[in-house]
Amino acid sequence: MGCSHSSAATTRTSKQSRRAKQSRAFCAGLPVVGILRCDGARWECAQAIVSAADRAEYHYRIVYAVVEGLPYQHVRAGKPLSASQEEVLRVAVEELDSAGCVCITGDCGSFVHYQGAVRSLTTRAVVLSPLVQASLIATMYQRTEKVIVVTNDTNDYSQADLEQNLVAIGLEQDDAKRFIVVGLQHIRGFATADVADQEVSEWGLVDESVTTVERKAIITTVERKAKERNAKAIILESTLLPSFSDALRARLGLPVFDALTLVDYFVHASTDNPRFGLDFDERQAGRCNAYDGLDPAKLPAIGILRIDYEYPPALGDIACEKSYGYRTTHEVAEGLTFEVAQEGGPLCSEKRENVAAALQRLQATPGVVGIAGDCAASS
Incomplete structure (x- = not known):
C-alpha cells in the first residue's frame, strides 16, 4: 500500500510538473x-489584472517600466x-523596447499628454490612453x-x-x-485627490461595495446618455474603469471602448489567427470560437455588406462565416x-437604392452592432 500511494503521489507530481512546464512555455510564447x-x-491597472497568468482568456503578458520622478x-x-x-x-521606454513589446500603453489614461513624446522614442506602437481609439470611433458614426x-474627475x-x-x-x-x-468624482475613491492620496498604501473604492460603485457609475453615464440622445458609443478614459464596461454594455446597449479593447486590438493584430492562421489545424475549422456553447441568436453580430460578386468563399475570406469568432450576417x-x-x-x-435596401436589411437584423464591407473598394 505504501508503494502504491508513493507511486500515485509521484504520478500526480509528474503531471503537475508537466502542466507547470507547459504553462510556462505557453506564457513565454505570448x-x-x-x-x-x-x-x-x-x-x-486594468491591463495587468486581466493578463494574469491564470487568466487564459487574455493571451498576452505584461512588463512594467516605472517613470521615476513622474x-x-x-x-x-x-x-x-x-x-x-x-x-x-527615455530609459523606461528603452526598457520596454528591449522586452519586445507589441505596443506600449500607460497605467493611467492621462499619459495621453505624453503620446507624442513617447512616440518619438520608439518604433513600437504607442497607445498610452484609451482615447487613442477616438480617431477610429469618429469615422464609424455620422458627424x-x-x-x-x-x-474619474472632471x-x-x-x-x-x-x-x-x-x-x-x-x-x-x-x-x-x-x-x-x-x-x-462624486463617487468616493474616484476624485483625483483620492487616487493620488499618499496616506494610503493602495488605492481602493473607499467605504463602497463594488456593486454600489458600479450602480453609481452606471446611473451617471445613463443620465448623461439621456442628455445626449444621439450618443452612439462610450470611451472609458480612466484605467480604473474597465471593470464596469460589461455592465454599461448591458445597460445601454452601446459599444464601450476602454484600456482593454485598445490593447486587445494590437495583440490580435500581432498574433496568429486561431481560425485560419499559420498554426491552424484544418480539423478545428469553425470550432476556434470564444462563443462556443452559447445561443447564437443572443450574441451580437456584425453585418457584412457584400458587393454583387459570386465566388466560392474560403476560410480566411471576409465572405466566409467560419472566418470569424462571432456571428455575422x-x-x-x-x-x-x-x-x-x-x-x-x-x-x-x-x-x-439597392445599397440602401441592403443596409436597411442589415440594420433590421436583431443583434447587429456594426456593419463592414466585403470589399475595401466599396468604402
Whole structure:
C-alpha cells in the first residue's frame, strides 16, 4: 500500500510538473504589452489584472517600466517634462523596447499628454490612453452623432482638456467636439485627490461595495446618455474603469471602448489567427470560437455588406462565416459589382437604392452592432 500511494503521489507530481512546464512555455510564447507606470502608483491597472497568468482568456503578458520622478498628479495635469524626467522616460521606454513589446500603453489614461513624446522614442506602437481609439470611433458614426467619454474627475480634466488631447492625437476640431466628457468624482475613491492620496498604501473604492460603485457609475453615464440622445458609443478614459464596461454594455446597449479593447486590438493584430492562421489545424475549422456553447441568436453580430460578386468563399475570406469568432450576417447590394466598386464613381439611383435596401436589411437584423464591407473598394 505504501508503494502504491508513493507511486500515485509521484504520478500526480509528474503531471503537475508537466502542466507547470507547459504553462510556462505557453506564457513565454505570448505577445508582450509594455506598460509605463506613474512613479508611486498605488493601483493595479486594468491591463495587468486581466493578463494574469491564470487568466487564459487574455493571451498576452505584461512588463512594467516605472517613470521615476513622474507622479500621478504630474501626469494627470499634463505638466511639461523636465530634462531629468525626459531622460527617465527615455530609459523606461528603452526598457520596454528591449522586452519586445507589441505596443506600449500607460497605467493611467492621462499619459495621453505624453503620446507624442513617447512616440518619438520608439518604433513600437504607442497607445498610452484609451482615447487613442477616438480617431477610429469618429469615422464609424455620422458627424451629428456623439461619444461619451467617462473619466474619474472632471474638476481637473474638462471638456476643453479632452478636446485639446483629441486634436493633439489627430482628430479635427469639429470631430473632437463630438466627444463629451463626464466625471465620476462624486463617487468616493474616484476624485483625483483620492487616487493620488499618499496616506494610503493602495488605492481602493473607499467605504463602497463594488456593486454600489458600479450602480453609481452606471446611473451617471445613463443620465448623461439621456442628455445626449444621439450618443452612439462610450470611451472609458480612466484605467480604473474597465471593470464596469460589461455592465454599461448591458445597460445601454452601446459599444464601450476602454484600456482593454485598445490593447486587445494590437495583440490580435500581432498574433496568429486561431481560425485560419499559420498554426491552424484544418480539423478545428469553425470550432476556434470564444462563443462556443452559447445561443447564437443572443450574441451580437456584425453585418457584412457584400458587393454583387459570386465566388466560392474560403476560410480566411471576409465572405466566409467560419472566418470569424462571432456571428455575422450578409446582404448583397445588387448591381454593385466589383468593377463598379473599384471605379469608385457616383452610383446611379438604382444602385444607390439597392445599397440602401441592403443596409436597411442589415440594420433590421436583431443583434447587429456594426456593419463592414466585403470589399475595401466599396468604402
